[in-house]
Amino acid sequence: MSLVELPTATVASSRRLLAGRGLPFLRGTGVVGHVSAFVLFCALLVAVFGATIAPHDPDLTNLSFAFVGRFQNHYLGFDSQGRDLLSRLLAGARSAILGPLAVVLLSMLFGTALAIATAWKGGRFDTIVSAALDVLFAFPAIVLAIIASVVIEPGLKAASLALAIAYTPYIARVLRSAALRERSRDYIAALEVQGLRAWVICVRHLGRNMVPLIVAQGTILFGYAMVDLAAISFLGLGVQPPQADWGVMVSTGQSGVLQGYPMESLCAGLCIVVVVIAVNLLGERLSDRSNLVTR
Amino acid sequence: MSTVDGRLLDVDSVAVRLPVAGEPRTVLHDVSFHIAPGEAVGLVGESGSGKSMTARAIARLLPPGADATGRISFAGSDVAALKGAALRTYRAEVAMVFQDPRAHINPVRRIGDFMTEALRTNHGVSKTEAAARAIGLLAEVGIADGQRRLEQHPHELSGGLLQRVMIASALLTEPRLLLADEPTTALDVTTQADVMAILDDLRRERGMALLFITHDLELASAVCDRTAVMYAGQLVEQRTSSQLHDDPLHPYTAGLVGARPSIDGDVIRLAAIPGRPRSAYEAPAGCAFADRCAHAEDACGTARPALEPLEDGLVRCRRAGELRGLLRAGGRHG
Amino acid sequence: MLVVTLFVASFAIYTAMYLAPGNPIAALTGGRTPTPQAIQVLEERYHLNDPFLLRYARWLGNALTGDLGVSIPLRSDVSTLIRQRIGTTVQLVAFASLIIVVVGIALGVLGGLRRGVVDNVVIVLSTLSAAVPSFVASIILLSVFAVNLGWFPVLGGGDGFLDQVRHLTLPAFALAFSSIALVARITRAAVRDEMGREHVQTAISRGIPYPLIIRRHVMRNAAIPITTIVGITVASLFAASAVVERAFTLNGIGAYLIQAALSKDIAVVQGISLVIVAVFVVVNAIVDFLYATLDPRVSLGASAS
Numbered sequence: 020m021s022l023v024e025l026p027t028a029t030v031a032s033s034r035r036l037l038a039g040r041g042l043p044f045l046r047g048t049g050v051v052g053h054v055s056a057f058v059l060f061c062a063l064l065v066a067v068f069g070a071t072i073a074p075h076d077p078d079l080t081n082l083s084f085a086f087v088g089r090f091q092n093h094y095l096g097f098d099s100q101g102r103d104l105l106s107r108l109l110a111g112a113r114s115a116i117l118g119p120l121a122v123v124l125l126s127m128l129f130g131t132a133l134a135i136a137t138a139w140k141g142g143r144f145d146t147i148v149s150a151a152l153d154v155l156f157a158f159p160a161i162v163l164a165i166i167a168s169v170v171i172e173p174g175l176k177a178a179s180l181a182l183a184i185a186y187t188p189y190i191a192r193v194l195r196s197a198a199l200r201e202r203s204r205d206y207i208a209a210l211e212v213q214g215l216r217a218w219v220i221c222v223r224h225l226g227r228n229m230v231p232l233i234v235a236q237g238t239i240l241f242g243y244a245m246v247d248l249a250a251i252s253f254l255g256l257g258v259q260p261p262q263a264d265w266g267v268m269v270s271t272g273q274s275g276v277l278q279g280y281p282m283e284s285l286c287a288g289l290c291i292v293v294v295v296i297a298v299n300l301l302g303e304r305l306s307d308r309s310n311l312v313t314r
Numbered sequence: 315m316s317t318v319d320g321r322l323l324d325v326d327s328v329a330v331r332l333p334v335a336g337e338p339r340t341v342l343h344d345v346s347f348h349i350a351p352g353e354a355v356g357l358v359g360e361s362g363s364g365k366s367m368t369a370r371a372i373a374r375l376l377p378p379g380a381d382a383t384g385r386i387s388f389a390g391s392d393v394a395a396l397k398g399a400a401l402r403t404y405r406a407e408v409a410m411v412f413q414d415p416r417a418h419i420n421p422v423r424r425i426g427d428f429m430t431e432a433l434r435t436n437h438g439v440s441k442t443e444a445a446a447r448a449i450g451l452l453a454e455v456g457i458a459d460g461q462r463r464l465e466q467h468p469h470e471l472s473g474g475l476l477q478r479v480m481i482a483s484a485l486l487t488e489p490r491l492l493l494a495d496e497p498t499t500a501l502d503v504t505t506q507a508d509v510m511a512i513l514d515d516l517r518r519e520r521g522m523a524l525l526f527i528t529h530d531l532e533l534a535s536a537v538c539d540r541t542a543v544m545y546a547g548q549l550v551e552q553r554t555s556s557q558l559h560d561d562p563l564h565p566y567t568a569g570l571v572g573a574r575p576s577i578d579g580d581v582i583r584l585a586a587i588p589g590r591p592r593s594a595y596e597a598p599a600g601c602a603f604a605d606r607c608a609h610a611e612d613a614c615g616t617a618r619p620a621l622e623p624l625e626d627g628l629v630r631c632r633r634a635g636e637l638r639g640l641l642r643a644g645g646r647h648g
Numbered sequence: 649m650l651v652v653t654l655f656v657a658s659f660a661i662y663t664a665m666y667l668a669p670g671n672p673i674a675a676l677t678g679g680r681t682p683t684p685q686a687i688q689v690l691e692e693r694y695h696l697n698d699p700f701l702l703r704y705a706r707w708l709g710n711a712l713t714g715d716l717g718v719s720i721p722l723r724s725d726v727s728t729l730i731r732q733r734i735g736t737t738v739q740l741v742a743f744a745s746l747i748i749v750v751v752g753i754a755l756g757v758l759g760g761l762r763r764g765v766v767d768n769v770v771i772v773l774s775t776l777s778a779a780v781p782s783f784v785a786s787i788i789l790l791s792v793f794a795v796n797l798g799w800f801p802v803l804g805g806g807d808g809f810l811d812q813v814r815h816l817t818l819p820a821f822a823l824a825f826s827s828i829a830l831v832a833r834i835t836r837a838a839v840r841d842e843m844g845r846e847h848v849q850t851a852i853s854r855g856i857p858y859p860l861i862i863r864r865h866v867m868r869n870a871a872i873p874i875t876t877i878v879g880i881t882v883a884s885l886f887a888a889s890a891v892v893e894r895a896f897t898l899n900g901i902g903a904y905l906i907q908a909a910l911s912k913d914i915a916v917v918q919g920i921s922l923v924i925v926a927v928f929v930v931v932n933a934i935v936d937f938l939y940a941t942l943d944p945r946v947s948l949g950a951s952a953s
C-alpha cells in the first residue's frame with residue numbers, strides 16, 4: 020500500500036519504462052522513487068558543499084539590513100540580524116541533514132546488531148535485551164533528547180545520540196522479526212552444517228539478505244530523525260545559535276513572524292518539509308519493494 | 315409462482331469481461347443453463363474455469379468494473395434489473411454458501427449477529443424470534459447447543475462447525491435456490507462428508523433448488539440431478555449426472571473422469587490431461603480445449619463450436635458424434 | 649509489566665539526572681561563597697550527602713505519594729508547579745486529539761470508500777501534511793491566521809472557556825497536523841482492506857443495505873487498527889506538545905520542561921519526564937485494553953501480560 024498512487028495507466032507505463040532500467044539501487048521504486056532520490060541527492064550535495072557555494076558569509080550581520088527583502092544578489096533578502104538568508108539556508112543544511120544522517124547510521128547499527136544477535140542467540144539473552152528495549156520504548160524521543168541536553172550539554176551531539184538511542188528499539192523490533200524469519204530458512208542451517216562461524220553467517224548471509232529492509236527502514240527513519248532533531252534545535256536544546264541550522268532558523272525567525280516578516284522561518288521550514296516529503300515517498304517505495312523481496 | 319416451462323433460474327448467453335491491468339478480459343463466454351424448482355445442478359470445472367464467476371453473476375456479486383452481457387432471470391424476472399424491495403426479496407430467495415466460512419463470516423461479530431442479521435434488517439423479524447429460528451436451524455444442521463453457539467465468536471468454532479453455521483444461516487430466509495460454491499473444499503476431509511450430507515438432506519426436505527459448484531466430478535454426480543462441465547469460461551457439456559460420469563460426451567469431461575484415481579481390480583490408473591488449464595482470455599481461437607485435446611483435428615482450431623444437443627445432453631465439440639464410444643476407453647488410457 | 653517498566657524508567661531518569669553536571673550548592677547559593685555551616689545546613693536539608701540508592705528510594709517513595717521534590721532555583725514544590733501547568737497541556741492534547749480523530753478518520757474513510765479524484769486528493773493532502781512538523785505548522789498558522797488575518801490571538805492561554813478554546817485552536821491544529829496524515833493513511837488502508845474482505849461479500853449477498861454494511865462490517869472491523877494508531881498518536885502528543893507550547897508561549901508542562909532543561913532545574917526535569925513517561929505507558933496500556941475489547945480474537949489475559 021503506497022501513499023501516492025498514480026492513475027493506473029501512468030503507473031503501468033512507468034513500470035514498463037523502469038522495469039529493467041533505472042538505477043540498480045532504486046530499481047522497482049518507480050518515477051516517484053527516482054525523483055525523490057534525486058531531490059535527496061541534491062539536498063546531500065547542499066549539506067556537504069552548502070557553506071562553500073553560499074554567495075555571502077552566512078554569519079555576517081548588518082543590522083541596517085534587518086528584514087530587508089530581495090536586494091541585488093541577495094536573492095531571498097535578509098534575516099532579523101541582517102544576515103543573507105540564502106547563504107544561511109545553504110550553510111544550515113549541513114547540521115539539518117548530516118545530523119539526522121548520523122542518527123540514522125547509529126540507530127541502524129545498534130538496531131541491526133541487537134536484532135541479529137537476539138534472533139541468533141535467542142533464549143535468556145533475547146529475553147533480557149527485549150525487556151530492556153521495552154523500557155526504552157516508554158521514552159518519547161523528545162524527552163530522551165531533553166534529558167540528554169541536561170546530562171551532557173545542549174548541542175547537536177547530545178541530541179543526535181539521544182535520538183539514536185530512542186529509535187533503536189523500533190528498528191530492533193522490526194528487524195528482529197525479519198532476522199528470525201531469515202534464520203529459520205534452510206540455507207542458514209546448511210551453512211551451519213558446513214561449519215561456518217556464527218558471525219560470518221550473521222554478517223555475510225543473514226545481514227546481507229536483510230539489506231533491502233534495512234535500507235527501507237533507514238530511509239523512513241531519516242524523516243523522523245530530521246523532524247525530531249530540528250524540533251530539538253527549535254526548542255534551543257540542539258544546534259546552538261548563531262550557527263545556521265534549519266531548525267534554529269525556524270525558531271529565531273519567529274520574532275520576525277510576529278512582526279510580519281515570516282521569510283526566515285518559512286524558508287527554513289519549507290526546506291525541512293521538502294526533504295521530509297522526498298524521504299517519506301522514497302521510504303515507502305523502498306519498503307514496498309522490500310516487502311516484495313522478502314515476501 | 316413457477317415460470318414458463320418450469321424454470322426457476324434461467325441463465326441465457328451470459329458473458330462477463332473483467333478489467334485486468336486496464337484491459338477487459340473475457341472470463342465467461344456464452345454460458346446458458348437453467349435450473350427447475352427443486353432441481354440440483356452441478357457445475358464442475360478446474361480453478362479458473364469460470365464456475366465461481368458464474369455463481370457470482372447469478373448472485374450479483376461481480377467485482378466492480380465487470381462488464382456482463384446476456385440475461386439471468388429468476389422466477390421470470392430479470393435479475394440485473396432488480397432494485398430495492400424486489401432485490402431484497404431476491405437476496406432472500408437466492409442464498410449463497412461460500413467456500414471458506416472462516417473468511418466469509420465477520421470475525422469480530424457474534425455467530426448470533428451473523429445468522430440473524432438479514433432476518434432482522436430486511437424482514438422485520440424481532441430479535442428473540444430470529445434467535446429462536448436460528449437455534450432451530452442450528453439443530454437441523456446438527457448443532458445441538460445453539461443457544462450457546464449464538465453467543466460465540468467465529469474463532470471459537472471449528473471450520474466444519476462454521477460451515478454448518480453458514481448453511482443454517484443461508485436457509486434462515488427460506489430460499490428457493492441455494493448457490494453452494496465449493497462448500498466443502500476448505501474443510502478437513504473427515505468433515506467434508508458430514509457437511510455434504512447435511513446440505514443434501516436439507517435440500518431434499520425443503521424441495522430447494524441447488525447450484526452446486528465443485529471441482530469434484532464424482533461429488534457432483536452423487537448430489538446433483540444434472541451436471542454441467544466448464545472449461546475456459548464456457549460450458550462444454552451438460553447432462554444427467556450419472557450418464558455424464560459413466561459415458562462422457564466431451565473429451566475434456568472424459569479427461570476429468572480419467573484424472574480421478576479409480577481402482578480397477580488392483581491396478582490404480584491415473585490419467586492426466588496434458589498441459590495446464592486455460593483461462594477464457596487465453597483460450598485458442600477455435601475450440602477452447604483444442605490445444606490439449608487428444609482428438610483434436612486442424613478444423614478444431616479454427617471455428618468455435620456451439621453447445622449442441624447430442625443424445626440426451628448438450629456438448630460443445632464438433633467431433634462429439636464421431637467420438638461416441640471412444641471416450642470412455644480413451645479417457646481411461648489416455 | 650506496566651509497573652516494572654515504570655519502575656525501571658524512573659530509575660533511569662533519576663540516575664541520568666544524578667549524573668548531570670552542576671553543583672546543587674552553587675545553584676542554591678546563587679554563586680556567593682557560602683560558609684561551611686551554611687553548606688552543612690543545605691546538605692542536610694536536601695539530603696545531599698546520602699548514598700545514591702537511598703536518595704533514589706526517597707525520591708521514588710515521595711513521587712508515589714505525589715511529591716516530586718523541590719525546584720532548587722525556584723525554591724518551590726515541583727508537584728505544585730506541575731499541577732498549575734498540566735491543565736493547559738491536557739486541554740491542548742485533548743483538543744488536538746479531537747481534531748486528529750475527526751479530520752483524520754473522516755479523510756481516511758473518504759479516501760477508502762471513494763476511488764478516483766476524492767481518493768487522490770486525500771492521498772496528496774496526507775503526503776503533504778505528514779511532512780509538516782509541528783513547529784513548522786505553528787509558524788505557518790501563526791503567520792497566516794494570527795498575524796496576517798488576525799482571526800486568532802498570537803500567543804498565550806486565555807481566560808474562560810471560549811477564550812481558551814480560541815487561544816488553543818491554532819496550537820491544537822499545529823500539534824495535530826502531521827498526526828492527521830498518519831491516522832488518515834491507516835484509516836484509508838483499513839477501510840480498503842475491510843471492503844475487500846470476503847465477509848463483506850457475504851453481507852452483500854444477503855441484501856444488507858450499503859450504509860449498514862459500511863457501519864456494521866467495514867467500520868466496525870476497521871475500528872481495530874484505527875483505535876490502535878489513534879491511541880499511539882495521542883500517547884505521543886504529551887511529549888510533542890512541548891514544541892507547540894513553546895512556539896505559542898503556552899504555560900503547559902512541556903514548555904516548562906524545556907525551560908527547566910535550559911536552566912538545569914534538575915528536580916523539575918526529573919518530575920516532568922516521569923509524568924510524561926507515565927502518561928505514555930498508561931495510555932499505551934489503555935490502547936492494548938481497547939484493542940482486546942474490540943477484537944474478540946485477542947484475549948484480555950494475553951495483552952495484560
